[in-house]
Amino acid sequence: MTRTIRTAAVIGAGTIGLSWTALFAAHGLTVRVSDPREDLAEAVTEALARYAPHLAARGLDVTDLADRVHIAADVTEAARDADVVQENGPERAGFKKDLFATLAREAPDHALLLSSSSAIPSTAFTGELSDGDAARVLIGHPFNPPHLVPLVEVVPGERTGEEAVRATVDFYASVGRTPVVERKEIAGFVGNRLQNALSREAVYLVEQGVVTPEDLDKVMTNSLGLRWATVGPFLGSHLGGGPGGYRHLVEHIGMSMQHTGAGPGTPPRNEEEQERLIRAVEKAYGSSTYSELTETRDRRQLAVLAALDSADKEEN
Template sequence: MTRRIETVAIVGTGVIGAGWAALCLARGLDVSAYDPAPYAERRLRVAIDAAWPALTRLGLADGASRDRLAFASSAADAVEQADFVQESGPENPELKQSLLAELDAAALADVPIASSSSGLMPSQLQEMTDQHPERILVGHPFNPAHLIPLVEVVPGKLTTPSVTHSTSAFYFSLGKRPVLVRHEVPGHITNRLQAALWQEAYSLVARGVATVADIDAAITNGPGLRWALLGPFANQHLSGGAGGLAHTLEHLGPPAQEWMADLGRVHLTPALVDLLVAGMGAELRCTDETALVAQRDELLIHLILQKRGLTALP
């Protein structure tokens, strides 16, 4: 029988962990949190307060309350009575080794332990535990984690199907859109897709084809608008008219193959990093970054609300 999830342990309360904590509280759950950093509890409560207005607009569950947050004195204390564990510590294998071993020893045997890791693979994480590696997997969210629905669910070689299923179901109950990664690859799915775009964006800047600002404008005023509604395959399908994806690939496949063959391969040398950072500085020279984040989140909320109930969008 699948355990009913009423208490979630959040271990690691930086930007991602705080997002998870706020979301779980908004869904009417108890949250037991831990982070060893100085003033971590105070920073977590400030972050949750900052996220609460947006979560309120998206809709709070019955019983949702910031008062249901408890801050534990250790990682073991945080997880010992939890029904689900979301580990969001730093992306440091040595730190993960000791942390996951502690969580595995302290959490009840049938409780899933999901890592927010964006790069470490679950089978690697399972090697860091020796009691119940079958309940270890990756649950990788996107920032801001309390708003963006996507979460990548990545089982390892030893993860049982029941843990994968129950973890996906739990994320779905939070309002997330879980996507199953069927084979482990570095960076999972979405970071690899982003990396492909970053690689060509860096290359175009390095070759002087476009500035940092030009590329940001090209994406946000063009394909980025469509990508928020339909993925790359569905967009190509609609581009093909009555013939759909088959027509698109027949007519645009050959030139697209030439474009793909011509894509740049770059290395993030110090000179290129300096060029990209300078370009970012130039783009945001007159921008209030606090206002930028606020406007981004405001539009995200509007978009998420508008997409609800639209049954045709995937």
């Protein structure tokens, strides 16, 4: 890692904050938790007991897990000796503005100041911070629950320093997450925008009487969900084009798919932009052959199916 991280402050102990707490502690960090809730100690104890088996199943040592977690009297106490702060407060820019002013003042100068914000970019609440403090603030948006779901969206603000970005990526990787740096701030970031786009279409199809909610979920879990558990939309489309790859798919199937209708976020379709997208996908996956990529996809899909079959048998 570019920095040594020994102590983490978790600010906000809702569902996300408690999950972060367990994950950080399982990776050997000292964790100080702050939240105004009256049942904070009980909530932390319950969460650690509930999540410990999950973490142990991932090969982590959860012996004495609770000994590494401490209840802080307030934000100042939690942040005072922290190497990294993970904020999980309300999704309100004004609240985060005041909180990060406090964190910048109370945390050590070397501490990374990270927000679990689901939709608000950090530039929206760091405008009054000094350049030095703004340089260490950025988004570290997880997916619930972060101790199980690997992705963390790392989103720098307009004044975030590159060293802080590298250190944040290293930190999340060190606790077993998969950090992805997003180089342009946009409301909702990437994961939630994709999720919301799919959710809008799902609601539309149900409201139009095309399918029931239960059957729509069956469509997802038995096709796209299975596929996307092993390959993303672009690699899936690249393979869907056969040996000709993404270019073949776009040129031979893409036009017919456009007739299904357009909605918010539909990309432009002029030839220059389409060619640029095709080349980007080819650059991403062109170093492997079609047979190599499909073998990896199929092996991973069989593993997912086997795991689901095993879970179903346990339930029955």
